[in-house]
Amino acid sequence: MQTTLKIGTRGSPLALAQAQETQARLMAAHDMPAEAFEIVVISTSGDRIQDRPLSEAGGKGLFTKEIEEALLERRIDIAVHSSKDMPTLLPDGLELSAFLPREDARDAFIGKAAKAIADLPQGAKVGSSSLRRQALIRRMRPDLDVVMFRGNVQTRLRKLEEGIADATILANAGLKRLGLEHIVTDLMPLDLFPPAPGQGAIGIETRIGDRHVEKMLAAIHDVPTGQALACERAFLAALDGSCRTPIAGHAMISGGTLSFAGLIISPDGTDWHEVKAQGPAGDAALIGADAARTVRTKAGEKFFDGWA
């Protein structure tokens, strides 16, 4: 008898879209019917906490803990995540074993009256609860009023309609996966507004040594995305001492060469340090870790003390 492959995911519309994309790619790669899969929705602490910034509530692991428990207890066989939400350290026995081809890694600007951040009037309100986006907005436009904005994409759009803010910034990848690219009024350039490590890439977590699952996923794994993510996650891991330091990092692969740009920035957007690195794509993790050492040295340890 054939058992179904259980795909674990959060229940938000974006998470479900990502789980369905994973299912569709597995069906196509292995000529399997939809019935060979079951999507199992798991509620996480991150979904339930709505009243404060996640960086205060405990950070990234909040979106993954319950899903990882289900994986370890064999209630699911694979877990589909936004790589950006994944902590750099995974529980014993689990690994990120595949990445789907990356979507656009850029942030998207959604404005009501103004189409782009440069067109907002002095003092306009921009909604974001991401420390990185808050800092980058303040670096570009210190005059703007950055207001707390949480909830899933639909909630945030409702808040825009209600006038709680004049604009917001979200990952273009998520909007595209939800079929909402038409609401984007501008795209933030990678150099002025670098994305979070992992942004735009779907990562698939599995039990280490689950050979059957590993073989199935090998057919849908995207090698350049995996290399870019290895670099970005090594950069993050080497800097992650405090989740209160806004960190950006983005790697691209072209012709076997990896190019990485990373940034750390003070939450008020007045102090930042950048690093650029290049090397063979096969050295992705080394390049990321090395870039972290470079930017740490540039910034000095004092930089991390201020808001840790």
Ligand SMILES: NCc1[nH]cc(CCC(=O)O)c1CC(=O)O
């Ligand atoms: N923290 C929530 C989250 N995690 C991943 C995405 C977007 C999709 C992606 O980056 O792959 C989002 C929403 C957003 O930042 O707009």
